[in-house]
Amino acid sequence: MGLISNGTTVFDAGAMASGFGGAITFIKKLTASSSGTLTFHNGTSSVVLDNTYKQYLFTFKNIHASATGNFTFQANTVGASGFNETMTTTSFVAYHDESDSTTALEYNTGGDQAQATGFQMLNVSGGFDIENSANLSGTLTLFNPSNTTFVKHFIANTAFMGNGDYSHNNFVSGYFNTTAAIDEIQFKMSSGNIDAGDICLYGIS
Numbered sequence: 001m002g003l004i005s006n007g008t009t010v011f012d013a014g015a016m017a018s019g020f021g022g023a024i025t026f027i028k029k030l031t032a033s034s035s036g037t038l039t040f041h042n043g044t045s046s047v048v049l050d051n052t053y054k055q056y057l058f059t060f061k062n063i064h065a066s067a068t069g070n071f072t073f074q075a076n077t078v079g080a081s082g083f084n085e086t087m088t089t090t091s092f093v094a095y096h097d098e099s100d101s102t103t104a105l106e107y108n109t110g111g112d113q114a115q116a117t118g119f120q121m122l123n124v125s126g127g128f129d130i131e132n133s134a135n136l137s138g139t140l141t142l143f144n145p146s147n148t149t150f151v152k153h154f155i156a157n158t159a160f161m162g163n164g165d166y167s168h169n170n171f172v173s174g175y176f177n178t179t180a181a182i183d184e185i186q187f188k189m190s191s192g193n194i195d196a197g198d199i200c201l202y203g204i205s
Contacts, residue, residue: 024057027201032194034066040201041076042183049183051146053203058185060158060199063136065128067192068163071136072119075145075152077180084117085182089174093124098165108170115177119188122158123170129161135197136160138170145182152176 028047030038040058042049049056063071074083091111096103111121123136138158145152156172176182187199 022055022205025053025203025205027203029198029200032063032197032199035194037186037188038194038199039184039186040199047201048203049145049185049201050181053205054144054147055204056142056145057202057204058140058142058199059202060122060136060138060140061197063160063197063199064134064195065130065136065189065192066195067189068127068130069189069191070121070127071123071158071160071187071194072121072190073140073185073187074119075176075182075186076184077178078183080180080184083119083184083186086115086117086177087113087120087174088115088177089113089120089172091121091124091170091172093171094169095124095162095166097167102166111170111172113174119190120172120174121190122156122172123160124162124168127163129163129165131161134161142182142185148179148181151178152182 028040032038040047040049075085076083077085089112091108092106093108094105108124111124113120128134136158138156140154140156143153153175158170160168162168
């Protein structure tokens with residue numbers, strides 16, 4: 001059964017008609033194994049992070065930390081090094097503990113940056129629970145990183161088991177305050193290693 005709007009077929013037999021929406025293309029998966037960093041660099045190890053796509057999606061699956069800390073990311077512009085691009089960000093979190101005694105929806109003042117060059121936290125500053133079953137999953141979307149006119153926006157949403165047996169849902173957004181093209185993204189923990197887990201990169205056309 002199809003979906004028709006104003007005489008135009010949008011879906012037919014489960015497939016989207018030509019001209020509606022975009023395709024998502026798998027590019028690269030990195031698997032952590034006591035890894036200090038996981039880095040996606042355009043042109044290296046089959047990574048595409050250039051003007052091929054105007055939107056890039058990173059997915060995080062079962063990121064397990066070796067120490068109580070924060071899962072973070074930063075970028076390099078083309079030809080740069082050091083992962084210290086200037087960014088301005090905002091962050092808020094919803095959380096609830098297993099004993100049903102503490103709940104909140106609040107701005108995360110420890111999780112934002114104002115024209116700073118540090119690695120951006122993707123989970124609230126309380127840090128990971130490092131028991132064997134604890135992990136983080138979520139997404140980061142980077143918009144038009146190869147554009148040389150505008151700043152580079154991103155949005156992230158993560159769910160993780162926080163230190164002290166809390167369920168956290170963290171929301172982060174912001175922009176790299178540069179008009180230079182970005183071609184490299186790195187992920188790491190604020191302390192310890194990424195003990196296990198997968199990060200996948202997709203391009204969206």
